[in-house]
Amino acid sequence: xxxxxxxxxxxxCPIGCEIDVVYDGSEIISMEGNKCEKSEEFVRQELIGPMRxxxxxxxxxxSRLPVIPVRTDKSVPKRLFPRMMKQLRRxxxxxxxxxxxxxxxxxxxxxxxxxxTRTMLRE
Amino acid sequence: MxxxxxVAVIGSGPAGLTAAIHAHNSGARKVLLLExxxxxxxxxxxxxxxxxxxxxxxxxxxxxxxxERLIKELEKTGVQCxxxxxxxxLSSERVxxxxxxxxxxxEIKAKSIVLAMGCRERTGPSIGIPGTRPAxxxxxxxxxxxxxxxxxxxxxxxxxxxxxxxxxxxxRRLTLEGARVxxxxxxxxxxxxxxxxxxxxxxxxxxxxxxxxxxxxxRGKERVGGVVISKVDSSLHPVQGTEKSIECDTxxxxxxxxxxxxxxKKAGIELSGATKGPITTETMxxxxxxxxxxxxVSAVFDLVDYVAQTGAAAGxxxxxxxxxxxxxxxxxxxxxxGENVRLLFPQRYGFQDxxxxxxxxxxxxxxPVTIEVAPPGSKINxxxxxxxxxxxxxxxKEKLAEAKQPIKVSIMEK
Numbered sequence: 015x016x017x018x019x020x021x022x023x024x025x026x027c028p029i030g031c032e033i034d035v036v037y038d039g040s041e042i043i044s045m046e047g048n049k050c051e052k053s054e055e056f057v058r059q060e061l062i063g064p065m066r067x068x069x070x071x072x073x074x075x076x077s078r079l080p081v082i083p084v085r086t087d088k089s090v091p092k093r094l095f096p097r098m099m100k101q102l103r104r105x106x107x108x109x110x111x112x113x114x115x116x117x118x119x120x121x122x123x124x125x126x127x128x129x130x131t132r133t134m135l136r137e
Numbered sequence: 138m139x140x141x142x143x144v145a146v147i148g149s150g151p152a153g154l155t156a157a158i159h160a161h162n163s164g165a166r167k168v169l170l171l172e173x174x175x176x177x178x179x180x181x182x183x184x185x186x187x188x189x190x191x192x193x194x195x196x197x198x199x200x201x202x203x204x205e206r207l208i209k210e211l212e213k214t215g216v217q218c219x220x221x222x223x224x225x226x227l228s229s230e231r232v233x234x235x236x237x238x239x240x241x242x243x244e245i246k247a248k249s250i251v252l253a254m255g256c257r258e259r260t261g262p263s264i265g266i267p268g269t270r271p272a273x274x275x276x277x278x279x280x281x282x283x284x285x286x287x288x289x290x291x292x293x294x295x296x297x298x299x300x301x302x303x304x305x306x307x308x309r310r311l312t313l314e315g316a317r318v319x320x321x322x323x324x325x326x327x328x329x330x331x332x333x334x335x336x337x338x339x340x341x342x343x344x345x346x347x348x349x350x351x352x353x354x355x356r357g358k359e360r361v362g363g364v365v366i367s368k369v370d371s372s373l374h375p376v377q378g379t380e381k382s383i384e385c386d387t388x389x390x391x392x393x394x395x396x397x398x399x400x401x402k403k404a405g406i407e408l409s410g411a412t413k414g415p416i417t418t419e420t421m422x423x424x425x426x427x428x429x430x431x432x433x434v435s436a437v438f439d440l441v442d443y444v445a446q447t448g449a450a451a452g453x454x455x456x457x458x459x460x461x462x463x464x465x466x467x468x469x470x471x472x473x474x475g476e477n478v479r480l481l482f483p484q485r486y487g488f489q490d491x492x493x494x495x496x497x498x499x500x501x502x503x504x505p506v507t508i509e510v511a512p513p514g515s516k517i518n519x520x521x522x523x524x525x526x527x528x529x530x531x532x533x534k535e536k537l538a539e540a541k542q543p544i545k546v547s548i549m550e551k
Contacts, residue, residue: 023336029520030332049520066341069186069199070313071285078175081288083185083201092341099313113205131185132201 017043022060024053037061065089069131072102072117077109077134084117086126094122102128109136138244142167143459144452145233145247147224147400150179151441152432152448153253154207159452160251161214165459169245170211170218171235177211177218178204179255180278181441183285186306188333192442203441219243227404229425248459249427251451252401252415256394256433258303262324268354273361277303277391281310290314292387296364297321298352302330302439304391309338318342319385322350324369327501329393329525331439351375352388361386394437404428411480412436418469418487421451422458426465429455436482436495439527443495454489463489470540475509475547477502479524486544492532498522498548505551512540522548 017038024031031053036043042061048054059065067089071081090098098121105118111130118128144160146153149172157170176182181189184200191197198206211218219237226234233245258276273292275283280291281303293316297304300323308318321339326349328335339346347366353375354365363384367375396414398406406415407424414435415423422429431451432444457463469487472494474480479499486492496508502522509516510532517530528548537544 023332023340025333025336028331028333028526030336064341066337067187067197068313070310071185071288073288079286079288081285083199083285085185085187085199095313099315113202131199132182132205 020061022053022057024048024056026052026056033057035061064092066092066095068095068098070099070102072105072107072128074107074109074111074134076136077111078137079134082107082111082134083131084128085131086121086124087129088126090121090124090126094124097122109134139232140169140243140245141247142169142245143248144168144251144455145245145249146170146251146253146452147227147233148172148179148253148255148432148434149177149218150253150255150432151181151203151207151444152255152434152451153179153251154204154211155445155448156251156253156429156431156452156455157216158207158211158214159449160456160459161216161452163453163456165456168214168216169247170216171222171224171233172218172220173223175220177208177220183278183282184306185285186310189441192440193445200441224400227400227428229405229428231427247427249429249455251421251448251455252423252428252430252434253432253448253451254397254400254434256396256437258390259393259395260390262299262390262392266352266355268365269357271355271357271359271361273357273386274355274388275390277301277307277389280307280387280389284310284314290316292316292361292385294319294385295387295389296352296366296383296385297389297391299323299390299392300329300335300346301391301393302334304389305330305334305338307389307391308344309342312342312344316387318344319383320345320347321391322347322352322366324349324351324373327524329391331525332523353380355388356382361388364388394433396434396437398434401430401434406430409436409480409484411474412482412484414482416485417483418485418489419450419483419492420454420463420487420489421447421483422454422487427455427458429458436480438495439525443527443529446493450490450493471543473543473545475545477522477548478546481546486537486540488534488537488540491534492537494530494532494546496528496530496546496548498524498528500524502548502550507549507551509545509547509549511545511547513537518551
């Protein structure tokens with residue numbers, strides 16, 4: 015594969031370095047614009063496949079509110095977001111739910127669990 | 138019946154919760170927290186995304202997690218909370234009038250008061266848009282509440298006017314929930330929200346950001362049917378001939394926030410023209426003795442960590458005021474905006490504590506800058522100054538002992 019120029023904005027810290035990378039499909043040939051090494055790791059992961067925390071809501075019954083906020087307990091591949099959202103739409107919880115309760119395990123075989131991000135009492 | 142308390146805190150978002158905890162921990166015996174909603178936590182409850190408390194707790198919390206951590210901490214203090222309680226009046230003698238289904242009409246006399254009512258979303262620029270007024274126009278925060286608390290989608294084809302952080306967050310949220318976000322249109326030539334939100338909320342989901350663009354017409358009868366977008370020139374006026382018609386069913390407004398100061402005005406508190414919040418000293422005391430302020434009711438902050446920091450100061454000094462141990466032997470001096478400073482907070486220095494200054498630059502400087510606080514002539518270096526990212530600098534109390542009227546704050550290229 016021919017070397018390709020790519021542009022990234024690092025989100026590791028608020029500085030937001032604008033980074034120019036030349037990448038040949040397996041190795042980083044050059045990297046410019048980053049102020050620390052942390053962004054190197056960030057760019058490497060972005061090149062392989064961006065990882066993010068997914069935050070969303072799922073349905074809940076028996077509580078004052080109809081939805082409860084949830085998130086993945088670690089970063090998951092961003093490209094799986096649409097499929098994860100589809101799967102989470104099928105979930106219906108029963109109150110009470112405590113903050114950090116596991117709502118779904120090993121979602122899409124990522125090794126990540128979906129956890130509740132607040133407590134919701136039965137009402 | 139008039140209830141008497143040491144410290145009354147109005148509002149239970151991150152600022153109010155932190156203030157109540159710190160007032161208790163600083164020795165105030167009777168602390169009362171007043172919240173108009175059914176539960177504590179304020180706007181954090183609908184901010185289900187992560188990125189909260191990175192600095193304060195070294196944790197990447199979502200809004201609800203951050204709130205629950207503070208609420209648990211508050212529960213340990215035994216601070217009394219009145220929920221569903223709407224404060225309707227506030228006097229300069231520190232008497233609060235409030236209404237609550239449980240407690241009826243309330244009159245509360247407090248030795249000191251902390252204002253923590255937060256902010257509102259601006260709608261002003263949208264009022265000037267020509268066209269019809271159909272359903273389907275929401276502020277970004279209202280849409281956020283619909284999706285994250287009430288569980289329904291406000292629209293399917295969305296245009297976002299303004300690039301404030303809530304608008305960016307909602308671009309991602311609505312995309313995840315299956316809506317199509319056509320684009321974010323920003324009248325300025327730089328984004329309003331944080332850079333990390335541009336990357337994680339727009340770029341990640343292929344939502345385009347159009348700088349120097351605005352909505353010049355709203356179309357539709359019952360429901361929004363579309364909008365007209367125009368380029369703007371350097372004086373922000375729409376350029377004729379650049380109009381583009383876009384079909385959509387929803388228009389979200391993310392055009393800024395403004396401190397909620399109905400009560401502050403009733404108490405006769407002096408407001409700042411720049412922040413639109415009360416003028417305060419480093420102890421968070423307003424121009425009315427014994428009334429303190431913190432969080433987004435004082436100035437709109439970028440990060441919850443900053444909000445909590447002002448809450449901690451307000452709670453601590455409100456407790457000291459209530460116990461009579463806050464000395465006021467020196468007149469506060471003014472802190473004024475110098476070169477490239479659009480606004481700053483606090484606006485006065487009262488010689489009680491270190492000065493933690495929050496500064497918003499007027500123009501972006503993408504190279505190293507020096508922030509000068511003079512007198513005493515302290516110079517603090519930063520890598521850049523951007524209007525969408527507040528600068529925070531600290532000047533120790535010892536250095537300020539000789540400070541004279543006024544202290545001038547400037548941002549200069551190095």
